[in-house]
Amino acid sequence: MACRICSGRLHQFADFGSQPVSDAFVTPGDPREEYVFRLAVGVCEDCSMVQLLEEVPRERMFHDGYPYLSSGSAVMREHFWSLAERFLATDLAGDDPFIVELGCNDGTMLQRVAEAGVRHLGVEPSGGVADLAAARGVRVRKDFFEAATAAAVLAEDGPADVIYAANTLCHIPYMDSILGGVATLLRPDGVFVFEDPYLGDIVERASYDQIYDEHFYFFSARSVSGMARRHGFELVDVERLPVHGGEVRYTLARRGARTPSPAVAELLAAEDAAGVSDLATLTAFAARVADSRDRLVALLTRLRDEGARVYGYGATAKSATVLNYCGIGPDLVSFVSDTTPAKQGRLTPGSHIPVRGPEAFADPYPDYALLFAWNHAEEIMAKEEGFREAGGTWILYVPEVRLVRA
Ligand code: JHZ
Numbered sequence: 001m002a003c004r005i006c007s008g009r010l011h012q013f014a015d016f017g018s019q020p021v022s023d024a025f026v027t028p029g030d031p032r033e034e035y036v037f038r039l040a041v042g043v044c045e046d047c048s049m050v051q052l053l054e055e056v057p058r059e060r061m062f063h064d065g066y067p068y069l070s071s072g073s074a075v076m077r078e079h080f081w082s083l084a085e086r087f088l089a090t091d092l093a094g095d096d097p098f099i100v101e102l103g104c105n106d107g108t109m110l111q112r113v114a115e116a117g118v119r120h121l122g123v124e125p126s127g128g129v130a131d132l133a134a135a136r137g138v139r140v141r142k143d144f145f146e147a148a149t150a151a152a153v154l155a156e157d158g159p160a161d162v163i164y165a166a167n168t169l170c171h172i173p174y175m176d177s178i179l180g181g182v183a184t185l186l187r188p189d190g191v192f193v194f195e196d197p198y199l200g201d202i203v204e205r206a207s208y209d210q211i212y213d214e215h216f217y218f219f220s221a222r223s224v225s226g227m228a229r230r231h232g233f234e235l236v237d238v239e240r241l242p243v244h245g246g247e248v249r250y251t252l253a254r255r256g257a258r259t260p261s262p263a264v265a266e267l268l269a270a271e272d273a274a275g276v277s278d279l280a281t282l283t284a285f286a287a288r289v290a291d292s293r294d295r296l297v298a299l300l301t302r303l304r305d306e307g308a309r310v311y312g313y314g315a316t317a318k319s320a321t322v323l324n325y326c327g328i329g330p331d332l333v334s335f336v337s338d339t340t341p342a343k344q345g346r347l348t349p350g351s352h353i354p355v356r357g358p359e360a361f362a363d364p365y366p367d368y369a370l371l372f373a374w375n376h377a378e379e380i381m382a383k384e385e386g387f388r389e390a391g392g393t394w395i396l397y398v399p400e401v402r403l404v405r406a
Pocket residue numbers: 068072073074167214215244313314315316317318319337338339340343358373374375376379380
């Protein structure tokens with residue numbers, strides 16, 4: 001296996017074994033065998049990009065039945081709306097600006113741009129969520145973004161002032177085609193802004209559930225700055241974000257077009273000091289992950305043997321790695337509650353735990369709730385008053401396995 005960015009040598013540091021497609025929820029009774037792949041991660045010795053060692057074909061993950069909805073969290077809606085305000089106020093120039101979003105999903109961010117009457121386009125291959133965006137008044141192109149898509153959009157709409165991608169760029173192995181496409185479509189002084197889970201946070205919190213089929217790359221300022229340079233771009237800003245368990249928002253501009261902010265050099269220096277991409281650090285991370293699994297399995301087994309009732313909360317893509325790596329099934333977690341319509345009535349991939357709507361997480365409450373959507377803990381704990389009043393206990397596993405009284 002060679003690095004998908006620079007063809008350098010990859011060193012594997014963690015292996016989660018055979019895994020299903022994380023958002024492929026199973027219809028009960030469907031006799032088709034689930035697609036599986038080997039989930040293992042390595043780091044490039046030349047450019048330090050952390051990446052999966054096996055790629056799942058994109059059509060297996062992103063299709064008309066893709067269930068994830070960006071609008072499923074109130075905190076995330078606010079996050080995207082405030083960024084839309086910022087784009088509208090400061091990043092768009094000229095009298096007819098144009099903003100493009102890759103992976104616009106259900107249109108949560110672009111909805112605000114559309115409402116402001118600003119020219120925009122969402123590029124979104126998953127038909128179901130793209131239709132939801134269109135219903136919100138967002139202009140969508142149902143397509144995978146890549147070099148050819150960029151050329152077609154340029155021909156139809158002209159150059160973009162801003163190209164934005166949230167939780168999408170790290171999902172795309174074919175980076176040459178993507179950054180080549182961005183170079184084609186972006187105005188000379190435009191910016192490419194993207195935000196994705198941050199390697200530094202994943203290592204620090206041992207949040208191994210960020211590793212699953214859709215997350216192909218695990219970015220750091222170091223690996224992103226090298227990746228940008230290969231395509232004539234420069235990393236000109238970084239901003240740490242609290243959402244989704246710790247992310248970084250990166251801004252790229254054409255080399256020489258903008259002066260990098262001091263935050264870039266600061267984050268690069270911090271990463272070098274902490275050795276975030278050193279094989280020794282990543283090997284230590286893998287050992288903490290194995291320990292975390294053992295503790296979670298021991299806890300759930302003890303609770304079952306004591307006769308306690310445990311429900312899951314949030315049928316996240318992340319939970320696929322936890323459930324299948326730890327070997328957790330319906331004997332340990334009776335069902336998972338989730339607000340996403342396309343996940344309800346289905347079974348979690350590989351582990352086959354039933355997914356039910358939020359109305360199932362109600363009186364009589366379980367004794368324990370395993371919070372798979374731990375990245376939304378504040379929002380969820382605040383809203384589940386009934387569980388608190390019933391004396392329930394949350395189970396968390398990031399940054400370590402622990403019980404939290406609701
Ligand atoms: P959440 C997905 O990951 C996949 P997931 C993807 N690869 C990615 O990077 C991120 O999104 C952005 C439910 N929920 O956001 C809704 C409730 O039931 O952690 C979701 O199914 N009640 C693109 O799936 C899930 O939990 C609630 O109150 O790991 C949360 O999924 C809330 C707030 C959520 O992303």
